Amino acid sequence: xxxxxxxxxxxxxxxxxxxxxxxxxxxxxxxxxxxxxxxxxxxxxxxxxxxxxxxxxxxxxxxxxxxxxxxxxxxxxxxxxxxxxxxxxxxxxxxxxxxxxxxxxxxxxxxxxxxxxxxxxxxxxxxxxxxxxxxxxxxxxxxxxxxxxxxxxxxxxxxxxxxxxxxxxxxxxxxxxxxxxxxxxxxxxxxxxxxxxxxxxxxxxxxxxxxxxxxxxxxxxxxxxxxxxxxxxxxxxxxxxxxxxxxxxxxxxxxxxxxxxxxxxxxxxxxxxxxxxxxxxxxxxxxxxxxxxxxxxxxxxxxxxxxxxxxxxxxxxxxxxxxxxxxxxxxxxxxxxxxxxxxxxx
Numbered sequence: 001x002x003x004x005x006x007x008x009x010x011x012x013x014x015x016x017x018x019x020x021x022x023x024x025x026x027x028x029x030x031x032x033x034x035x036x037x038x039x040x041x042x043x044x045x046x047x048x049x050x051x052x053x054x055x056x057x058x059x060x061x062x063x064x065x066x067x068x069x070x071x072x073x074x075x076x077x078x079x080x081x082x083x084x085x086x087x088x089x090x091x092x093x094x095x096x097x098x099x100x101x102x103x104x105x106x107x108x109x110x111x112x113x114x115x116x117x118x119x120x121x122x123x124x125x126x127x128x129x130x131x132x133x134x135x136x137x138x139x140x141x142x143x144x145x146x147x148x149x150x151x152x153x154x155x156x157x158x159x160x161x162x163x164x165x166x167x168x169x170x171x172x173x174x175x176x177x178x179x180x181x182x183x184x185x186x187x188x189x190x191x192x193x194x195x196x197x198x199x200x201x202x203x204x205x206x207x208x209x210x211x212x213x214x215x216x217x218x219x220x221x222x223x224x225x226x227x228x229x230x231x232x233x234x235x236x237x238x239x240x241x242x243x244x245x246x247x248x249x250x251x252x253x254x255x256x257x258x259x260x261x262x263x264x265x266x267x268x269x270x271x272x273x274x275x276x277x278x279x280x281x282x283x284x285x286x287x288x289x290x291x292x293x294x295x296x297x298x299x300x301x302x303x304x305x306x307x308x309x310x311x312x313x314x315x316x317x318x319x320x321x322x323x324x325x326x327x328x329x330x331x332x333x334x335x336x337x338x339x340x341x342x343x344x345x346x
Contacts (some may be wrong), residue, residue, distance in 0.1 A: 001074040001317055004059065004098070005310025007092030008051045009083025009111045011035075011042045014306035015058045017066035024121060025066035025305045029300075030054045041167075048086035051137045053093050062306070073104055075322075077313020081106025082138070084281060088329035096327050105322035107313045108329070110338055112139060114308035115270040117148070118297040126295040131264040133255055133283075136271030137163035137180070142258045145268070148257050148315055149340035154258050155207025158301055162247055163273045165211035171244055172219045173236060174270030176177045183240050183310055184276055186322075190241025191234075195221060197246035202253050207261075209254065211247065252282045254277050254289065265292040275302035 002025075007014035013067065016027035028309055029187035032050050032148050036042050063070065078095030081088060092108065099106035116132050120127065129146045131154070140163070158166065165179055170179025196216055200210045218239060225235050267287050273279065287294040302308055319341035 001076050001314055002068060002072055003075045003310050003314040003317060004063070004073050004095075005306040005308075005313055006055070006076070006091045006267060006304045007107075007111075007114070007304050008055065008087050008096045009081070010304060011047050012052050012304045013054045013058055014053070014304055014308035014309070015062045016310040017062055017068055018307065018310035020314050020318060024231045024307055024311070025068065026062050026063070027059050027305060027310075028062045029305055030058060031059050033178055040171060040177050042084070044084045044086055047084060048090055049088040051087055052284075055090060059098075070098075070102060073102055075099070075104050075313065075317040076102075076106045077109050077317070078106065079114065079309055080112060080328065081333040083111055083301050083331065085227075085328075085331050086330060088331075089327070092302075092327050092329050096323070106315060107316050107321055108323055109309045109313045109316070110316060110333055110335060111304075112335055113143075113149075113338060114248070114312045116145065116268070117312045117315070118270050118305075119268050119295045119303045120307040121307060122266040122295070122297060123303060126266050126268050126293075129264065130266035130268050130295075131255070132270065133251065133274075134271050135162050135251065135269065135273040136269040137161060137167060139271065140211070140224065140273075142207050142254060142334070144258075144262050145339060146263070148343055149338045151338065153336065154261070155209065155254065157209040157211065157241045159210050159212040160215060162209070162211055162251065163271070165215050165247065169215050169218050172215070173222055173240070180272070184244060184278070186205050186237050187240040187244040187278070189234070190237040190239070192241065192245070194238040195242035197221075197242045198228075199250045199253065202250060202324045207254050207258055209250065211250075214243065214246055239257055248276070248279045248282050251279060252286050254284060256286050259287070259290055259292060265329045266291060269294065269296045270302065272303045275299050316341060
């Protein structure tokens with residue numbers, strides 16, 4: 001089965017072509033960073049309009065790169081949620097229209113399921129069951145994964161997601177947009193041990209997260225240094241490193257608890273913050289001590305992309321799932337509402 005995947009949940013337009021027999025054939029991505037940069041964050045209306053502008057040209061481009069004609073497509077997969085409703089509607093309407101015109105089935109994909117399954121695009125791929133850390137700008141959660149659609153929530157953020165905390169902290173420090181990657185890059189220049197930031201909620205049982213207070217602690221530290229006349233780049237880099245280390249340590253501690261709690265030997269990390277090199281190294285060392293393995297997607301598939309949607313959609317289409325004629329997108333969509341399927345092929 002050959003599937004075209006469409007991702008348009010927020011500020012990136014991603015398309016990909018996935019073949020259930022040959023694997024990923026091609027993928028393209030258009031980022032809206034430059035568009036939203038002057039506003040310091042995503043403007044939903046501008047995001048939707050940009051998806052309208054680029055989606056069809058990118059579809060033509062990815063099909064050409066894959067060496068696949070429209071008539072060869074066996075299905076269309078698009079992100080149906082969670083995300084910005086206007087942006088989701090652009091992808092959903094385009095995907096459904098293409099599917100109807102070609103006479104092929106369409107499937108709405110859960111954005112976070114796409115992220116969760118993205119490591120399975122790699123070789124070697126993780127095998128079920130495993131524990132997954134989904135960590136991005138909008139979500140931070142731990143789940144036990146027994147199969148596609150078989151997800152048990154173990155813990156999640158009670159306020160800001162880790163990626164959201166990265167972005168907001170970067171904005172408070174005047175680092176620009178998108179803040180998370182800029183903060184992580186500046187943190188590489190920071191000196192270890194200059195500051196010791198708290199590790200939120202590690203002193204209590206459970207697998208929940210909270211990063212809002214850490215964001216405030218970082219701002220207070222910076223403001224204190226400014227009042228002392230320490231506004232140089234090195235001071236800011238030291239603060240960024242302390243913030244990043246606090247987030248990484250917190251995530252690592254909670255992942256260790258989750259792996260031990262369910263007796264898992266495999267940990268999967270996915271989502272935009274999964275591209276953070278310090279986090280990858282920390283989790284790799286932790287899993288080695290636990291006698292297990294860590295799996296993650298390549299850097300380009302950590303952030304939003306069409307490949308993960310094409311792959312997840314292909315699995316569900318192969319299992320016989322498809323959407324009715326009506327178009328439905330969801331700004332919020334609990335993963336617990338997803339149905340389980342038997343994986344056929346890869």
